[in-house]
Amino acid sequence: MVGQLGVIGCGLMGGSFALALREAGQVRRIVGHSRARATAERARALGVIDEVADSPDEAARGSDLVLLAVPVAATGAVLATLRDALDPQALCMDVGSTKRDVVEAAAAALGDRVRQFVPAHPIAGAERAGVDHAHAGLYRDRLVVLTPDAGHDPARVQRARSLWERVGARVQQMDPNSHDRVFAVVSHLPHLLAYAFYDSIASRPDGAALLDLAGPGFRDFTRIAAGEPAMWRDILLANREEVLRQAAAFRVALDSLEALLAKGDAAALHARLATIAQGRGGWHMRGAGNAGD
């Protein structure tokens, strides 16, 4: 049981964690801070948090669990602010989508208190950001990757694991570098591609007319292009070497399909598409029970 949860960043991720922990009956009191006070007020009005804190350190003070849900580039600065307010027994976690930069920033900001920090990345999201779209089920059946290294405290890693499991997630551990390589491929690059694709249409003079005719395939393919810009700016920059490397690998695959098209090689194109479609048709998101996932 968490006596007090301090949420820093009361958006979709932070708000959903608060709601989920409360629904699981695992928290007594929730204090929340957001850079824009109106956001934290809104979170309180929605019953996501019990009390608004004026600063990150005020949210941390007296909390036995502190959840950082801010764009990854802000991690270091926020941790430095709350360092001295952190209860010596407290556990502090983030929810950032990159981990090498977060681990480094936490080490620099927290010093020997880095033992209290457990880097976490829940693989969860929704079409709409913001606390208004937060819900207790966001992490249910979702994967959460923890990326502690030698400096982190095994007991707190275990506690982090158990908390994420309480809100319905499956937990996996990975080192921060492997994490960033993996998620450059399966998450960061597709976001970059979706942004670029949407941009290539929207910026055309006839863009509005084209968008008016787009259907369900387009809708799903571009859903992630609505991703929160500050969050994705930080993720893409923090992991830019891997992302650019993976973008190059994607271009090779695209070159190869384009070459089959240009040659009009129907048999080879069919063979390639069949392999891909069969693979994707048989793929299911881990933990997701229903075929629609």
Add this chain to the structure above:
Amino acid sequence: MVGQLGVIGCGLMGGSFALALREAGQVRRIVGHSRARATAERARALGVIDEVADSPDEAARGSDLVLLAVPVAATGAVLATLRDALDPQALCMDVGSTKRDVVEAAAAALGDRVRQFVPAHPIAGAERAGVDHAHAGLYRDRLVVLTPDAGHDPARVQRARSLWERVGARVQQMDPNSHDRVFAVVSHLPHLLAYAFYDSIASRPDGAALLDLAGPGFRDFTRIAAGEPAMWRDILLANREEVLRQAAAFRVALDSLEALLAKGDAAALHARLATIAQGRGGWHMRGAGNAGD
């Protein structure tokens, strides 16, 4: 009211049209043909069609509405087969995703009977192909583009429009070339990109491990990479000049985002992502009532 509907190609599209027309109380009897007899038998077992026809011309004979739902490259050959079986009063439609090639193939195959043909493209789809996933709601609130030209019969175009409206669709007319240019951008290219992206991961030695860690963003971005290979081979080949032209435009947009990443230009990257995310966040598929769309 349609006395007899002949469906040629009892898959997701053809099967869903049959179910929808029946649900609307607009058809008495449905005869279906599929190249693989087992497919038509399955459609009958599911109650999608009433009777299995051994050939396209058998499905056409006695039908006052013939719906062709086959890969676009097969359009000409199938129409040539059923031409002489077509009742002089009948209306014949396709559901192909490219229209210039279909209009040309229909003119060549049907001769003066091309007046009986109305080229149609419903903008609808589902993650899973095949008659088992057919449902009466597939076309509800979806756009259907009709692309008749001077050779087609205005009365039949009107009848086609009214039939699609009966199954819940909105109908728009466009010339075949404009249609193919538009859908190269909003549909064919994203399919090519999704295929290439999935391929770039699945073909890696560590592909399976990566796919195991992918989450909901990946799931939605790659949904269309499960698209039926024969159907998409034909679409991409039929419209390859436009698709390749649009792929080049997409690469320019990607180049530009990659350049901002490589430079580490956080402000410019944020500005660009914010514009895109705001655009996509405010986009709604036409006809789709709910925000989740």
